[in-house]
Amino acid sequence: MKLFYAPGACSVGIHILLEEIGEPYEAAAINLREGDQFRPAFRALNPKSKVPALVREDGSLLTEFPAIAFWLARSHPAAKLLADDIETQTRALEAMEYVTATVHMQGFSRLLHPERFAPGEADVERVVARGREIVAAGFQAFDQALADKEYLLGAFSIADAALFFVEFWGVRRLGMTLPSNLAAHFDRILARPAVGRVLQREGL
Ligand SMILES: N[C@@H](CCC(=O)N[C@@H](CS)C(=O)NCC(=O)O)C(=O)O
Known part of the structure; x- marks a missing residue:
């Protein structure tokens, strides 16, 4: 398997899952600031020009965090990244969807x-304020979900890897203070x- 990632991007969650699985894999860094994602070589591989992108053993490409994470967990059951029952799997998809589609993208x-x-320079402040509201609402919801457990689904899972990358951005990129349950969750994951190993490899 070969993961295309950008240091500190949302792909860090997939990088962590590969490392948790513990099987050999390649990791190739894409420099988003330099625009590597739009160069022909990467576009030919992933026309979406986004990371994470995972090339599997059969040569096929998988994109979109929830899909990659779900496939990694299901195809490597020994790593115990997702329990086998339908309720846990549905809750994992629910959490990953909220992280990626709302907290991240919006x-x-x-x-x-x-x-x-x-639309113009004058609107930037309002856009940022709305972004802060969306992130705060997301963090609040996840903080509540973590009130009585260490990980979102009880044991560490693909859902925690997704939540981790937005926690990481909040704390390390924007200097936010996380609500207490979320802060404890962030520290717990950092301690794994x-x-x-992944943070070191990505130079974070
Ligand atoms: N929906 C995608 C989003 C992927 C995404 O937006 N990745 C960002 C990095 S965090 C990216 O590649 N950005 C490149 C760009 O915006 O040009 C997912 O969840 O995997």
Whole structure:
């Protein structure tokens, strides 16, 4: 398997899952700031020009965080990244969808790239304020979900890897203070050896 990632991007969650699985894989860095994602070589591989992108053993490409995470968990059951029952699997999809489609794409995208949402310079402030509201609502919901457990689904799973990348952005990129249950969850994940290895490899 070969993961295309960008240091500190949402792909860090998939990088962590590969490291948790513990089988050999390749990891290739894409420099988003330099526009590597739009160069012909990467576009030919992934026309969406996005990371994470995972090339599987059969040569096929998988994109979109929830799909990659779900496939990795299901195809590597020994890693115990997702329990086998339908309720846990549905809850994992629910959490990953909220992280990726709402907290990331609607919230953090407004905070990190307000120009993509603001028709003009005068609108940037309002766009950022809306981004903060969306992220805060997401963090609040996940904080509540973690009130009585260490991980979203009880044991560490693909859902936690998704939640981790937005926690990481909040704390390390934007200096936010996480609500208490979320802060404890973030520290718990940071303490996992696989996570330490990935952060080191990505230069974070
Ligand atoms: N819906 C996709 C979003 C992927 C995405 O937006 N990735 C960002 C990095 S966090 C990216 O590749 N951005 C490149 C760009 O915007 O040009 C997923 O969940 O995998």
